[in-house]
Amino acid sequence: MIPVSIVNVTSYTGLELLRLLAGHPEFVVTSVSARSSAGQRLDAVFPQLAAGHNHTVASTTLGSLVIAEKVERTELAFVCLPHAAAAETVLELLAQGSKVVDLSADFRLHDSQVYEEWYQHTHPAPALLETSVYGLCERYRERIATSSLVANPGCHSTTAILALLPALAAGLVGPDVIVNTITGISGARRSPKLSSLYCEQTEDASAYNLDGHRHLPEITQELEAAAREGGHPAQLRLTFVPHLVPMSRGLLATCYADFKEPSLTSEEVRAVYADYYANEPYIRIVDTAPHTKWTSGTNLCLLYPTLDRLTGRLVVVSCLDNLVNGAAGQALQNANLMLGLPEPSGLPTVPLMP
């Protein structure tokens, strides 16, 4: 078994990593940290992990791990801290020789100026931005496999980028793109705030971050790169509006773009997508509008590209579980690649339904 660690394990992504790693054939979590809960056992924070008084083997279970201030050195660390705090810790871990999957935004943008503009924070290690790899397995599988620092993509970003990559790489669409996402509350952090209360979020839908969501620059960076590599360079005029709705998990992006190949049918567009993602283990090109629930607890991303009958516009509906393919699952997929394990190890594909 390969020892791994989780930094800021008391976050929702930390908790989801615990769940996925519990079913992983090769990884074992040996060290966890979280500043505010240091010294507590894991099952004091997450009582669902407690072994129960009737089990004499209690001391060997997940729940009995003691949360540390800082994780011990392991083969690979998953960093679940917010941006800025993450970078600092990542540098320490790399210095100790750990490989790192960083779930924050700190190493996703190649341009430190763009980072500083969007995150209002001076980047502590701009040089690393050139060597870190954007952890979208479908795009950078080979580079991820040899990297020691992978920047796990944002959840909105993953959903939107996977939805639009094939179209931009093939030059099928113009530069005017609208990404409209709908997501559950677990995307907000596991911390007490009024707006995340059950009573505030149930029976409610709203748009947020209309002045610019921080996942926007990574979406643009990755889509423009794919367009360039595909020989169809474009400078996108991307509008991205996320929405919050009363569910715990799930993220659905509906993407709109001008379509430049009027001779193609919806079926032919789906064939282009199927080709681009041929045999990708977690991507499924489906022929009916997908539901977020079909991905619940799995690492799947479902894609439904179609042409609007009246306007000819390309509409791509894309969905995934924001805590799995949008966070912990993709992080684990990256870790599998980084340590030479079979890429799909420990990643479910049959959802929890209903």
Place this chain on the structure above:
Amino acid sequence: MIPVSIVNVTSYTGLELLRLLAGHPEFVVTSVSARSSAGQRLDAVFPQLAAGHNHTVASTTLGSLVIAEKVERTELAFVCLPHAAAAETVLELLAQGSKVVDLSADFRLHDSQVYEEWYQHTHPAPALLETSVYGLCERYRERIATSSLVANPGCHSTTAILALLPALAAGLVGPDVIVNTITGISGARRSPKLSSLYCEQTEDASAYNLDGHRHLPEITQELEAAAREGGHPAQLRLTFVPHLVPMSRGLLATCYADFKEPSLTSEEVRAVYADYYANEPYIRIVDTAPHTKWTSGTNLCLLYPTLDRLTGRLVVVSCLDNLVNGAAGQALQNANLMLGLPEPSGLPTVPLMP
């Protein structure tokens, strides 16, 4: 008190009319119908209306009304039937001398050919399409007041049209428009079907009707009319994608359009909107992204127009309660106008929260 009737009272819109009319100072429901429940008391279908054994006055309450096959003649009938069935009943009611607010789509489109194309049904009274009034009070208040047949707008249509009217009337936007809506499950009918089950809809988001939702032609009809009247004729290229999320009530439209007046700021756009809707009793131009929950149980429509910082695109977020301003509330507002009552009678503006 003025007697009114409700056709197909066992629908969710019928039930919502019962709630609103119970608080109305002048209307009293004297006759209700529903084919499948004819002969039953209203409180057999809706037990929440039962008076209780401890009340000797039970026989005079709402719950004791007996559901008929067809409503009796009253001053005004609210027709809550699905399209096609509605038209037939509307003709009978008009012949009896009742005024009618029809909540179906049967009299919303002026062009019977468009109707037949979208509803796959020959219109039974195309002549009436010329005299019926589209019941959007903010646009047709005067004509509604003198009409005997008002076609109550669709819920998506109301939300989208109110969001875009000022911009199109003022010629501020180009013809490429995207309307992305998010709505609760009560928009589906109150009838047993697998996809509307709690277990299927909770923790789920999905797009639907990607091949064209039937509210699209009315949105186009009304927006193009407003543009023409404003001196800025346009032939819209409108893409409309509705989404279903786990809530009972609420509809939020996020509308995207190319903005043609780069000199204007978001604040100035909001001033244009405030001017257009000056003192409209149920419209509120707000300066932060609105929540559907802020309208729950009320007849409000909240509008937040803003310019996307990076692309300059106009984004308008609009929301309402699909069963109130999106259906029964707007129908009651129309009825108030048609019978010369104060327009806001019986229409709440303080939402049920949390």
Place this chain on the structure above:
Amino acid sequence: MIPVSIVNVTSYTGLELLRLLAGHPEFVVTSVSARSSAGQRLDAVFPQLAAGHNHTVASTTLGSLVIAEKVERTELAFVCLPHAAAAETVLELLAQGSKVVDLSADFRLHDSQVYEEWYQHTHPAPALLETSVYGLCERYRERIATSSLVANPGCHSTTAILALLPALAAGLVGPDVIVNTITGISGARRSPKLSSLYCEQTEDASAYNLDGHRHLPEITQELEAAAREGGHPAQLRLTFVPHLVPMSRGLLATCYADFKEPSLTSEEVRAVYADYYANEPYIRIVDTAPHTKWTSGTNLCLLYPTLDRLTGRLVVVSCLDNLVNGAAGQALQNANLMLGLPEPSGLPTVPLMP
């Protein structure tokens, strides 16, 4: 119009009072307070009350009230503070000559020792415990009408007491009573804490306060008093276990007691209840298990007493909206009585459904 004030208006009960008072024919809210939000307009805290930029009348609406540190003197104040803080404010308000409906627990228990045992706090005005009235209108209507301090009952208490009063007053049941309640999250306070987050509460049911919920002593006090007055004194052995489930509003109590009159049928028991609550405006003895949703937004309390077929035990299912009859609605009913207004003013009976 009669001016009233709300202390700690930023609570969920304060918000619900605002909604109900907005529809009241005689009361007008002229003064509101909340320590942490003092100086802000009400619509800064509750944006759903904002009038919108298109309304020139904005300055006269509810949303434009400025939240004070302390309310001004009005005819009657609703105090929505937590216990201990409430008593202090109540004393000041009474000294100023305001009548007071206190929604906290501070004046519900007649015995200051019981208060101190359960609330771990020395009572600041034990003398007032003798003159304050327990605000259960169905029991103390006359005394409430002449009182200047009414202690509004707890939500669990109201539901359980109303369920068991007739049986205990008539001596139909033994002293062993179990009260099992199920309630929504709005019963927790409107304040940020981890356990009230949407993600923690959705898809979850749990029991809480198994070591004793503070509503227990008031339930015992009131039921024993009713038994005594009915000539059937009893010392109850009451076990009360509340449960939390994923809904915003609603409280359902299932009460179990040994039944002492084997000759009676369920129908006859319901007749006893119907008699006890004859024509009570908000109580309904129903003949099928009631749903909390049937009371949503209303001041109703639905009661379904029945005898368990196999054991002969009395089971009473009782439900109401915890924010209305369980808090703000009952408070308003009390205020109506205290100021000589028609008891049902401003209290809806048709629920918001679906």
Place this chain on the structure above:
Amino acid sequence: MIPVSIVNVTSYTGLELLRLLAGHPEFVVTSVSARSSAGQRLDAVFPQLAAGHNHTVASTTLGSLVIAEKVERTELAFVCLPHAAAAETVLELLAQGSKVVDLSADFRLHDSQVYEEWYQHTHPAPALLETSVYGLCERYRERIATSSLVANPGCHSTTAILALLPALAAGLVGPDVIVNTITGISGARRSPKLSSLYCEQTEDASAYNLDGHRHLPEITQELEAAAREGGHPAQLRLTFVPHLVPMSRGLLATCYADFKEPSLTSEEVRAVYADYYANEPYIRIVDTAPHTKWTSGTNLCLLYPTLDRLTGRLVVVSCLDNLVNGAAGQALQNANLMLGLPEPSGLPTVPLMP
């Protein structure tokens, strides 16, 4: 790999078996049936199982199984039919030499007269009632291992029986027992009916089956048997009231009984329970009130026995995922035992949270 089949796979329990079996190391589903969907591929009914156009291996996946009228003979069949229909199919499968786990109620009661009284149906094979085993692994592990027909317990029954077994076996409680359960909507069948609609079930709590739920006789049968075997025979006076609340999964039983050993403390009672269930793989005696969510997607049953401080009554809170330990998980645990596989194969213990 061992081939197994699922009868009436289109039910929620069938779907949950598919999910669990997909993660099982030894079983493979080779045959599925469902009368109303015969001839369709599994992914036509459950689109979440579709492989996607980009996968050339699609034909080998779960989704490509064709639903038959009747399952083929396999090693073991899981029967997910409603009662009466189940018995008929079970007889056929046994005749063909399949082992059977029947998830219906048809073989749970040993006394055919009790069956006929509660199910209003003549039992087609009363003789089998004597040889079939009640599939509660914690009680009948050895007999299950050698049986060819196991009757999987009801979900309420499992939760209540596990909660009370240790107390009754040890003679700690009297015969007056109240079982109050709270459950999610997935316990209702996956079939369209009005009362299971999202809009009807959200924001609602209700009690149901107050005239007697069919799980009652199995609870009584099993608890009385345990009491007898423990040397403390008792004839229970059991009242059981189930409640429905707005969640998909989860079942929580709060059980009340008179406690006969005043010298014991809550901690000592928990020790009795821990002893009774020593090292049971899925039972956990916890020391705080458990949440249904802590079991989501797992085969866990959490038990919290405690003594009511004021009355000394025993209160046991018990919870599990009604589709896993309450149905498909327990069925799989039974199947593991019946085929000599390690009992915990394929049964998760880390829940899907949040």
